Structure formats: C-alpha cells, structure tokens
Amino acid sequence: xxxxxxxxxxxxxxxxxxxxxxxxxxxxxxxxxxxxxxxxxxxxxxxxxxxxxxxxxxxxxxxxxxxxxxxxxxxxxxxxxxxxxxxxxxxxxxxxxxxxxxxxxxxxxxxxxxxxxxxxxxxxxxxxxxxxxxxxxxxxxxxxxxxxxxxxxxxxxxxxxxxxxxxxxxx
Numbered sequence: 001x002x003x004x005x006x007x008x009x010x011x012x013x014x015x016x017x018x019x020x021x022x023x024x025x026x027x028x029x030x031x032x033x034x035x036x037x038x039x040x041x042x043x044x045x046x047x048x049x050x051x052x053x054x055x056x057x058x059x060x061x062x063x064x065x066x067x068x069x070x071x072x073x074x075x076x077x078x079x080x081x082x083x084x085x086x087x088x089x090x091x092x093x094x095x096x097x098x099x100x101x102x103x104x105x106x107x108x109x110x111x112x113x114x115x116x117x118x119x120x121x122x123x124x125x126x127x128x129x130x131x132x133x134x135x136x137x138x139x140x141x142x143x144x145x146x147x148x149x150x151x152x153x154x155x156x157x158x159x160x161x162x163x164x165x166x167x168x169x170x171x
C-alpha cells in the first residue's frame with residue numbers, strides 16, 4: 001500500500017486555507033489604516049482600532065476628495081488623528097489636510113451630523129462621552145454657551161484645538 005505524502009493530505013486544504021489566511025491577515029491589520037469608501041456604514045477607527053458604525057451617536061468622520069473616509073469612535077479620536085495624522089497607518093493622501101472634503105461630527109444634543117469646521121467644541125466640561133473625557137460638538141454657538149454655563153468647560157472652534165488639549169483629554 002502506498003502512503004500519501006504530507007502534501008497530498010494537506011494540499012486540498014492548503015489551496016483553500018492559505019488564501020483565506022492571507023485575506024484575514026490583510027483585513028485584520030487594517031489595510032490602509034482604516035480608510036473605507038465614503039459610503040461605508042462601518043469601519044475601523046485608526047486611533048483606537050474599534051469598529052465604528054456611522055450611525056453611532058458619537059461617531060465622527062473625515063471625508064476625502066478620493067471618495068474615501070476615515071471613521072472615528074468619538075470627536076476626541078477624530079481630533080487626535082486630525083492633529084497628528086503621521087502617527088497612524090494611513091497613506092500620504094489621507095494625512096494631507098488639502099485632501100479633506102468634509103469633517104463630520106455629531107451635535108452633542110441632537111445627535112445630527114455637523115460640519116466640524118463650523119461646529120463649536122466644549123473642552124473639559126464636567127460631562128464625559130461614552131469613552132470618558134471628550135470634546136463635545138455643538139452646531140449652534142448659543143446652545144454650546146448654555147451648555148458651558150450649566151456644565152463648565154471652554155468653547156473652541158476646530159482651529160483653536162491644539163495637540164496638547166487633545167492629549168489632556170485623551171489621557
């Protein structure tokens with residue numbers, strides 16, 4: 001009786017398992033740092049690596065000119081990336097602010113998408129997000145001012161937020 005070689009036993013499985021293992025490795029490592037098509041409903045946060053659902057109340061997104069986006073678990077994670085994109089595994093196109101088409105955060109009260117470039121952010125209030133201290137975005141300055149009067153904090157625009165502020169909140 002002729003005994004089959006190891007490869008003859010493993011061969012049929014290897015033709016299925018090796019490509020499958022390659023695909024799992026490629027996608028589990030985040031591919032291009034979490035970049036997904038701009039129509040995607042889910043994607044990995046390049047900062048905390050959690051899976052983000054676009055409809056989550058705290059989700060933030062950066063949309064790029066090439067019809068892709070990055071999704072973030074919270075405004076704080078988005079700001080962490082926005083201020084230091086070189087720290088994350090994305091290609092140069094997605095590190096360059098000139099390629100950003102839109103930045104979307106959710107209004108703290110209404111949970112509706114807001115253009116982060118137009119929003120007001122509350123920094124260091126006594127209210128935390130689901131992951132702890134965070135920047136709370138507001139579409140309307142008056143509502144943000146009322147929130148600060150009731151809960152403390154400082155009101156800032158996107159351009160006023162610094163890396164040191166983000167580090168302070170995201171300890």
